[in-house]
Amino acid sequence: MARTYTRPVLRLDATSGAARAGVLHTAHGDVPTPLFMPVATQGSVKAVDPPDLRAVGANIVLGNTYHLCLRPGVDLLEELGGLHTFMRWDGPILTDSGGFQGFSLEHLRKIEDDGILFKSHIDGSPYKFTPESTVRAQEQIGADIIMPLDMCVPADADRDTVEKALERTTEWESRCRQAHVREDQLLFGIVQGGMFEDLRERSASEIVSLDFAGYAIGGLSVGETKSEMYGMTKLTASLLPADAPRYLMGVGSPEDLVESVAQGIDMFDCVLPTRIARNGALFSREGRINIYAAPHRARDEAIEPGCDCYTCETFSAAYVHHLFKSKELLGFRLATIHNLRFILRLMEEMREAIVAGTFESYRQDFHARFKPPDQRVRREQRLKWLSAQGRPGA
RNA sequence: GGACGGGUGGGUGAGUGGUUAAUACCACCAGACUGUAAAUCUGGCGCCCGGAAGGGCUACGGGGGUUCGAAUCCCUCCCCGUCCA
Numbered sequence: 001m002a003r004t005y006t007r008p009v010l011r012l013d014a015t016s017g018a019a020r021a022g023v024l025h026t027a028h029g030d031v032p033t034p035l036f037m038p039v040a041t042q043g044s045v046k047a048v049d050p051p052d053l054r055a056v057g058a059n060i061v062l063g064n065t066y067h068l069c070l071r072p073g074v075d076l077l078e079e080l081g082g083l084h085t086f087m088r089w090d091g092p093i094l095t096d097s098g099g100f101q102g103f104s105l106e107h108l109r110k111i112e113d114d115g116i117l118f119k120s121h122i123d124g125s126p127y128k129f130t131p132e133s134t135v136r137a138q139e140q141i142g143a144d145i146i147m148p149l150d151m152c153v154p155a156d157a158d159r160d161t162v163e164k165a166l167e168r169t170t171e172w173e174s175r176c177r178q179a180h181v182r183e184d185q186l187l188f189g190i191v192q193g194g195m196f197e198d199l200r201e202r203s204a205s206e207i208v209s210l211d212f213a214g215y216a217i218g219g220l221s222v223g224e225t226k227s228e229m230y231g232m233t234k235l236t237a238s239l240l241p242a243d244a245p246r247y248l249m250g251v252g253s254p255e256d257l258v259e260s261v262a263q264g265i266d267m268f269d270c271v272l273p274t275r276i277a278r279n280g281a282l283f284s285r286e287g288r289i290n291i292y293a294a295p296h297r298a299r300d301e302a303i304e305p306g307c308d309c310y311t312c313e314t315f316s317a318a319y320v321h322h323l324f325k326s327k328e329l330l331g332f333r334l335a336t337i338h339n340l341r342f343i344l345r346l347m348e349e350m351r352e353a354i355v356a357g358t359f360e361s362y363r364q365d366f367h368a369r370f371k372p373p374d375q376r377v378r379r380e381q382r383l384k385w386l387s388a389q390g391r392p393g394a
Numbered sequence: 395g396g397a398c399g400g401g402u403g404g405g406u407g408a409g410u411g412g413u414u415a416a417u418a419c420c421a422c423c424a425g426a427c428u429g430u431a432a433a434u435c436u437g438g439c440g441c442c443c444g445g446a447a448g449g450g451c452u453a454c455g456g457g458g459g460u461u462c463g464a465a466u467c468c469c470u471c472c473c474c475g476u477c478c479a
Contacts, residue, residue, distance in 0.1 A: 041430050062429075100429045108431085121431045147429080190429090221428040229428095249429040256428070272428045279427065279434065294423075324433095332433060373426070381426040384436050 009186055009213045010245040010266065016359035018237070018264040021351045024060075024245055026092040026144040027184040028084065031059040033245065034261045034354075036347045037094060037269040038340055042067045043087045046274055047332040048340070050089045055310060056337055057344035059091055060144075062269045065137050066098030066105075069127060070120050074140040082142030094269070095143035097134040097176075099190070100250070103152035103222065107390075115149060115172070131175035139182055147216065148176035150190040155224035162194035170206040177210050186213035188247060191236050194219055195228050204239035214245035217265075221250045223382065226375060230259050237264045254283060254346055255372045258363055261350050273343045277335035280324050283342040287371035291335065296321040309341035310334075 010033070012022040024031045038045045038053060041064045045053060053061065063083055068074060080086050083093055102109050102116045110117045115130035131149045138146035149172045151165040169192045180187040189212035193200035207215065217236045220229050233248060240246050247267035248260050257268060273283065280292045284304040289296075291303065302312035303320060311320065311334040323331030353362035 037429095039430065046430080047433085064430080067430080094429095096429050101431095104429090105431070150429095152429080216429080218429070247429090252428050268429095270428050271430045271432090275430065275432065275434085276427055278432080281427075290425080292424095327433075329433080378426065381436060385427075385432095385434085388435055389431090 008243060010243065012243070014355045014357075016354040016357050017262065019261050019350070019354045019359045020264055020266060021354040022245075022266065024092075024266070026060070026186065028090060028092040028144050029059070031092060032348075032351055033266040034257075034347055034350055035060060035267050036257070036343050037062040037267070038274060039064075039269055039271045040087070040089075040093075041271075042071065043083055045336070045340075047278060047329075047336040050087070052310075052333070052337055053089070053340075056341040057348065058340065061089060061091070061093055063093055063095045063141065063143060064098065064101075065095050065134055065141065066101040066118065066127075066129070068095075068141055069098070069129075069137055070122055074137045078140040078142075082140075084142060092144040093142075094145035095138050095141055095147065096249075097138065097147040097149045098129050099134075099147070099150040099218070100152055102129075103154070111151065111168075113168075116151075131172040132179045135176050135179040135187070139185065143185065145186045145188060145214070146180075147188055148173040148190060150192060150218055152192065152219050152222065153194055155195060155222045155228070157194055159194075159196060159199070162192075162196055162199055165194075166192050166199055166203050170203065170210075173207060174210055177212070188212050188214040188216050188245075190216040190218040190249070191240075192219045193232075193236075195224055195232060197232075197235055200232060200236050201239060204236055208239070208241060212244070214247060214267075215240045216247040216249050216267075218249045220248065221252060221256075221270075226256075229256070230263070233260050233265065234263045253372060254343065255367065255370055257343070257346060258350065258366050261354075262359070262363055273339035274336050277339040278332050280335070282320075282335055283339050285369050288373065291317065291321050291331075292324050293321075303338055304342075307338065307341065308345070309338045311338040311341075 010022050010024055012020055014021045022033045024033050024035065037060050038058050040061045043063055045061060068077060077083055077086055084090060101118065102111065105118065105121060108119045108121055115128055118127040118129065120127060129149060134149045135146065150169045153162055153165045169190065173189055176187065189207040189210055191200065191203045191207050193203040217233060220232055237246055245266045246264060248265045250270060251260055251268055252270050253272055280290055281288045282291050282303055296317045299317035301316060303317045304312055315334060320331060320334055350359065350362065353359040
């Protein structure tokens, strides 16, 4: 059962440069940091179940308030005992407020002074999200860590837009802080400020002054370059209190996780490992492999030899290739298990390296082997994706 | 034996005189995916040269013909399906 929240939220065990290793305390248990949260938007990490999550080393998952409000509805969730009970996950849960959907569902929402008005992507019905209502909804969901309503803008937003969003975010978060009463739930603050250093500084200062249990960096991985993202992460992290957990929202790829941990980030969430797993992209120490690709057709060895995940210990790359080619559902589960295990093992290894004081060499070794996708290609494809979705990006 | 219908790129299948190296889907090849409207999206996909633009060659069952020009019209042969005897 939920226990009363007591400070400190984060116990720091070791540092290595700016990198930190610690333990996050929540009402549903402690989690070693740096940590990664698989994303269970609608109360399910797509394609896997709680035992699978435990097996890959997941200790905490993320849910989404917007999606859970629309379906199944937070009143029902509360009636059924909350999200933990509903999805049979007894570990910690963090819920995002729905603020990100104000960004990702740009064409289905209207920003108003007191919140975001959504037109449901399911049936078009209206849903008004205010700072108070998102806190209330997250109480009904019963998450251990809850996020305030914030306003996230695209990476190429102009200064004026970013500044207005920042001001609105501070105001909304202040109201969330006022509305937050449950002691067994940790309310985090979210720093915005786009790609403007002084606005990041201003936002961090305003949010920190509101005194949250932890601090998140929002508004990144929204279309900017890697160097912009790393720069903003480094700057923002340096402005946050050392004794509170730092959470970089929506990140990330293996190389991003390593770089961000190096800058003192403790917590992450990202759909990338699970989403690309379903699309046939699997992580390895050398980079991504496309399991659909012809070379795997007859590869009678693990996807990544030496990997300790269930998929690699049990099946051949040829078999998983076959499952994807045949559109067999088992392929999604096996691929998701592999990618999550890869990411969670990466987190475990980073923690060990920090504790051992060898993080910097770990970081260098990682980058020497891991080859991420080409940045230029990523940008091109991103624009094509946006236009295919009917949202002329930028 | 007769009457219809039909044979198009790896597959299904559009196209009935030029704008067709040939719609679309599938398969195949490659790439992308970062607080999830994602089991999605984007390219490529006859052969040769080129980074590309572009150029050359061969193509819509076989052969012949009409035409400036044919996958499209005519003749003939082959093959397949349905029905009648």
